[in-house]
Amino acid sequence: GAVVSQHPSWVICKSGTSVKIECRSLDFQATTMFWYRQFPKQSLMLMATSNEGSKATYEQGVEKDKFLINHASLTLSTLTVTSAHPEDSSFYICSALTSGRVVEGFNEQFFGPGTRLTVL
Amino acid sequence: QKEVEQDPGPLSVPEGAIVSLNCTYSNSAFQYFMWYRQYSRKGPELLMYTYSSGNKEDGRFTAQVDKSSKYISLFIRDSQPSDSATYLCAMKGAGSYQLTFGKGTKLSVIP
DSSP states (O other), X not given: OOOEEEEOSEEEEOTTOOEEEEEEESSSOOXXXXXXXXXXXXXXXXXXXXXXXXXXEEOTTOOTTTEEEEEEETTEEEEXXXXXXXXXXXXXXXXXXXXXXXXXXXXXXXXXXXXXXXXX | OOSEEEOOOOEEEETTOOEEEEXXXXXXXXXXXXXEXXXXXXXXXXXXXXXXXXXXXXXXXXXXXETTTTEEEEEESSOOGGXXXXXXXXEEETTXXXXXEOOOEEEEEEO
């Protein structure tokens, strides 16, 4: 159980276009999802926290107008990279919290397989 | 100084060797310490987590946390080629969902 999927797994787009990435929790409901970005040989950097039915909370330095996040249901969050540029090329990973599985105060995040974005 | 420091490697060991991976951190508020395994072009998978200081063992894997030194370790015994992956340490404070990751150490176990 606790499977998170992402679609697409790999996308190539032209500079200036927008790209939407979907993150789904397949077998559980996730009130909170997270979006990370990972550049080559770098750590995962949290971009934003997405809560179902409310506005996302963005980390410092992340442009909310460029990275649009929508968490319209308990199983789906989307990240739209608007007017993408080559410097946005990265590996985007989402994760989801399972509200019902808390052990020793630890609530595990389950990660999706990631989406590799290449902007030409 | 970054919050979490992890030697990116790469680390190459022969099959059957004991592998030692480690991270240091600066934020004393961190209470939960995790190790994730990430295969190429895949999302991270949780291996183990430890709350506060101490050791935790799960099969061939042992996690150690020394909060006084702000140092955590992951040991892999009898390493297998299937253990070849990037290992990420991550940490978070109590009551927080936000994870802070290290850069990851790329491990290759040679048959």
